[in-house]
Amino acid sequence: MTMTVGVLALQGDFAEHIRVLSSIGVRSLEVRSVEDLTKADRLILPGGESTVMAKLLFQSGLGQAISDRFSRGELPIYATCAGAILVSREVQDGSVSTLGLLDITTQRNAYGRQSHSFRTALSVRGIQTPVQASFIRAPHITRVGEGVSVLANYDESPVLVQARNIIAGTFHTEVTGDPSVHKLFVV
């Protein structure tokens, strides 16, 4: 059976994730409802505005459905930027409700406003060549819990972390078109 990767398509750069998945021959599906989610074997939470996605997730019951399938071990997740905020156990200022699927603490807009956004090449554990990453009004991961391993750091602070069935990054490779983290996720 071919794997289908669902991409949460409530708001944000879901189309860019779908483009990267298609570039590495992975079938994908836009997820806007609980019904869409039943057709996905894995799930990507894209970049966007975490306040918007959180509101739409919790209003619709889709948030609960994601949590249920993830906790049964049925739904591996890759979360980027706003997505990483949504999966985190807690947000530093408590400004967004989260799914709490990964034992990390995040801090929103930690680098500052848009004029402090940047692109860089990151060295990532398990990936041979540097990963082309874009940090857009990006969050910090300020605490990493037990059982969570760090795959990449930037400026001595973790930017890509992994636990059982879940990867979360504070940056975007879907806008640079670098498929290496997506490959790591779908193997």
Next chain:
Amino acid sequence: MSDESVTLGKDLAAMLKGGVIMDVMSVEQAIIAQAAGACAVMALERIPSDIRAQGGVARMSDPQLIADIQKAVSIPVMAKVRIGHTAEARILEALETDFIDESEVLTPADPFAHIVKKDFTVPFVCGATNLGEALRRIEEGAAMIRTKGEAGTGNVVEAVRHIKLIAQEIESLRAMNTKALAAFAAEERVSVALLTQVRDAGRLPVVTFVAGGVATPADAALLMGMGAEGVFVGSGIFRSQHPERMAESIVQATVHFADFKKLLEVSTGLGAAMKGEEINTLETRMQERGL
């Protein structure tokens, strides 16, 4: 680092996709907009319908208002400058506004040229009524395009006109040979390279939102169905009877534009939308500014 800031601006625009950017005139309205699910706010002293009604020269807002709104919300904050007003733009850059809208809603400052946007560390969004206009703005360094529509009217017809026109013009590029493409490029004062890129991709190279006249959830859904990547709503929210409800419903309609049961649900019981105006009764057609 000009090209880099444009690239980063395009990346930020990608994060706004599928969302609603709302005009707000106070901290209180900005908080309402964020709570309703706005993906960004546009901070300004007067919304377009008030500018129309009151007349006078419309300028950049007081930076104090923008700074207060920046402190009050966590979503991106945008603000408008007059077309060609490089000094206003430098002020907003110093304020670290997340996006600058070089906007026809304000009174144009330069009758000859737009701002050279590549020179800034903050990205720009610009309005366009057709393909040539959109591409001229992109060559100046716009990281995002919004169709102009006719701001402050609550009348969606011009927004529909502009998104359809751009789509039709992109489609017609496909049939053009090299000679015809070069002639079109010369006529529109854009580079052949950019035009070729648009022809091959079948779309603009930047995120494209719609603006100007969106007043109901159905208006937002209509435009999303025509290929818009997100929606700006100006007067439509805070000139409606129940701004909170209207704001939330427009957000829902933008996300679920193809789910008609959902559209029915979010369109029901909203109270009065803004009154709106017929286009042919207008004294000023803002869309004709800065082509």
